[in-house]
Amino acid sequence: MSTEVISQIDVDRTRGDFSYPEQHTFDAGTGLSHATVDYIAEVKQEPDWIREFRHKALDVFLSKPMPTHWASKDLENIVFDNIRYYLANSQRPTRSWDEVPDDVKRTFERLGIPEQERKFLAGVEAQFDSEAVYSNMKKALGDEGVIFVGSTEGLKEHPEIFRKWFGKVIPTGDNKFSALNSAVFSGGSFIYVPPGVKVKHPLQAYFRINAENFGQFERTLIIADEGSEVMYMEGCTAPKFETATLHSAVVELVAMKGAKIQYVTVQNWSANVFNLVTKRAIAHEEAEVKWIDCNIGSRLTMKYPGVVLKGRKARGEVLSIALANNGQHQDTGAKMIHAADETTSNVISKSISIGHGRSTYRGQVYIPRHLKGCKNNTECDALLINSTSRTDTYPAITVRGSRNSVQHEASVSQVSAEQxxxxxxxxxxxxxxxxxxxxxxxxxxxxxxxxxxxxxxxxxxxxxxxxxxx
Amino acid sequence: MSLVIHNLHARVSGGQEILRGLNLEIQKGSVHAIMGPNGSGKSTLSKVISGHPDYEVTSGEVLLDGVNVLAMEPDARARAGLFLAFQYPVEIPGVSNANFIRAALQARLKDGEELDAVDYYGDLYKEMDKLEIPRTFTSRSVNEGFSGGEKKRNEVLQMAMLKPAYAILDETDSGLDIDALKIVAAGVNALRSPSVGMLVITHYQRLLDYITPDVVHVLVGGRIVRSAGPELAYELESKGYDWIKDALTEDVHSEELAAV
Known part of the structure; x- marks a missing residue:
């Protein structure tokens, strides 16, 4: 690989560990209550249905227990009362980097985002704490009817598409953290690709946490209409603070008949971030959804991207890499829910545990009895570096009926002293x-x-x- | 300019002493052979010189052109010009031979310097051709699924590419049939030059039919007990190691008494 290619990609942890002093015009204060939800809905001037959606979600969040009966006890260390749920300077992202406030612009320049945009991206959205500060897309795509905006803008300007799909792939009560996100969500991307449009270059979102004791709750909704194609990439960083930071996103994808969505994540949060994310797609007939999920950073990540294979011959794929270093737990995996004939799914997971790091694979594959011609392939490989690291694999594969096939392989290997x-x-x-x-x-x-x-x-x-x- | 091993004592960490006052000097441009029975310390010697973490040096020095390498990490020793052709080359899954050798060469460059890819592949193919290694080799994982002969050829290829000042060949003949042995020996002979010193470690005289050493040493009980010209290898071959062991018994015995 040439140095030229490498210099284009200037996103790494050493570059991420810095912050500028905060000044926020909008601040929901510390702690979470119905008043917090009202504050957010008011500041964002949201319609009543969203405000109600948020309040209901908060009740669901408060009523659900922490899932510590199966998940890490470390979740108990999240102090929801110490977290700030909404911090923003402005309600509207700019279309030009020149109009982005200097400090924020400097942050993204240090992360190399404007440079990447010039070189290989079709569009960029840059979120700073709760809101997107910058959002822009190549004009030609707009002319073809492609929409790429923040969730706030999507809700306001494209309510007919937004409302149809919002919360439909991942219901509020899916889990405690999807409920939390539904109550206080802000930022994230809204993408619509019209029928037959193939977006050649990736659209990228960059999520930056700058504030201490903060929770980032972006909400992303991507709809690829019939026969369209789109690739979305997301990156993220945060400075390393002494106290815990929470990142809890909800990402919903809808691939209509014959559409293709590729969703790439390189998660590089600092080691004080709880990263608890719900990601799911619906794939209609002959549609293809591929999640590429790389988890390098964070203190605890819990994330199991899924595909509901709803239409005949739909195809779902999760390729994931997790690296757990000292003090980190990467609890990741995949969910493949087969709901139509001849649907196929492929899950390949590789995890690396170093020092006292721990990685866990959790998978769920479900193929009911009445279906035929469904296939799943699951491979999970774990690599351990030195004897103190740990790996666990929990693959839950349910295949009923005799007309479907499933294949599962798992391996654990170690980097030996001899190597x-x-x-x-x-x-x-x-x-x-x-x-x-x-x-x-x-x-x-x-x-x-x-x-x-x-x-x-x-x-x-x-x-x-x-x-x-x- | 030489590799000097002076009064070297070493053991497996916490275990019994295996090398017990070993002395040896290998000049650049010369090929020395070490022969010895099983358990005499042959493989220990190669591992101690190259810095294997399982071994502990209790006293002595290893001087590479005057610099004591014993305090250096194994990789620093390698970059200083020391190469070990392993008796059992290690598999590295997923890492291609081409990338591995390239990374090793890159590690020898200064910060900011980049290996020229075209020159690199030119050199690599040239050396592969000499060792009759097919081009498909470059994309295979290092030693993974290799036959014994392929592994040993790969060791010689790496040696050719890394151009060490001193090379130790640890039982390079083990596991080779006669055809593979000839190819490997020809590869080693092609690397003989005034700028490299070689130490060939072997149990059998057979390898020395193809790589003629300048000096042959016999290692018994962790020390060099005889050194002579290539004819010593033939003497060992015909008389066996017992001959030399018997000749030494008295010697070693008296030393052990002295140590008590």
Missing amino acids: IFYMQQRGLSEAQAMSLSVNGFVNDLVREFPMEYSVELKRLIDLEMEDSVG
Whole structure:
């Protein structure tokens, strides 16, 4: 890989760990109550149906217990009363970087976002704490009828499409954190691609947390109409604060007949962030949804991107890579719900646990008895680096009836001292040797990724290995 | 310019001493062979010189052109010019041979310098051709699923590409049939030059039919007990190691008494 390609992708943890002093015009204060919800709805001048939706969601959130009977007890360390739920400076993103306030603009320039936009993106949305500060798309796409705006704008300006799909893929009560998001959501992307339109270059969103004791709750809704294609990529960073930060997004995708959606995430939150995200897609007849999910950062990530295969011959795929370093728990996986004949799903998960890091794979595959010709393939591979790291695999696969097929493979391997010594004997440092092993482990999966992201991922892995060797 | 091993004592960490005062000097441009029976410390020697973490040096020095390498990490020793052809080369899944060798070369460059990809592949293909390695090799994972012969050829290829000042070949003949042995030996011979010193470790004289050493040493009980010209290898072959062990018994015995 040439240096030129690498220099295009300037998003990494060392670059993410900085912050500018805060000044917020809109601040919902600390703690969560119905008053918080009213504040948000008022500031955003939302219609009544959304305000009601939020209040109901808050009740659901308050009534649901923490899922600690199956999930990490670390969830109990989230102090909801200490979190700020809405911080923003403005209610409208600008269309030009020149109009973005200096501090915020400097943040995104340091993260390399405007540069990436010029080089290879069809559109960019940049969210700073609760709201998008910048949102722009190449004019040609707008002329074709493509909509790419923030969720606030989507709700206001395209209510007929927004309301039809909002909350339909992931109901409020799906889990405690989808309910929380539904109560206080702000920011995120709204995308609509008209029938037959193929968006050639990726649309990108960048989520930045700048404030301490803050919760970011973006809400993304992507609708790819019949026969259309779109690729969406999201990146995220936050400065490393002493206290915990919460990120709890809801992402809903709808792929209509024959549409293709590819959703790429490179999650690189700082190690104090609780990252509890619900992501699901509905794939109609012959539609294809592919989640590419890379989790490098955060303190605890719980995320299981799913596809409901609703139409005949729909196809769902989750390719995921998780890297858990000291003090991190990556609890990730996939859900594939087959609901029509001849639907296929593919899940490939690779996790790397380093030091005291822990990675968990949780999968759910469901194929009911009345369907025929459905196929699922699940592969989970775990790599352990040194003996203190931990990996767990919980694949729940339910296949009924005799006309469907399923295949499951799992492996656990370790980077051995002999491998490291062999590579060191050839002149590679211990960190370089570990990096090479880890990259080798994820290599066949990374080949499936868009070029720009595979380069970024390799660099993030190199950085993690340098840190872990010290 | 030489690799000097001076009064080297070493053991597996916490275990019994295996090398017990080993002395050896390998000049650049020369090929030395070490022969010895099983358990004499042959493989330990190669691992201690290259810095394997399981071994502990209790006293002595290893000087690479005057620099004591024992305090250096294994990778720093390698970059200083030391190469070990492994008896059992290690598999690295998912890492292609081409990328691996390239990373090793890149690690020898200064910060900010980048290996030229065209030159690199030119050199790599040239060396692969000499060792009769097919082009498909570059995209295969390092040593994964390789036959014994392929693994050993890969070691020699890496040596050719990394151009060490001193190379240790640890039982490079083990696991090879005669055809593979000839190819590997030809590869090693092609690398003989005034700028490299080699130490060939072997149990059998067979390898030395193809790689003729300048000096042959016999290692018994963790020390060099005999050093002579290539004819010593033939003597060992015909008489066996017991001959030399018997000749030494008295010697070692008296030393052990002295140590008590």
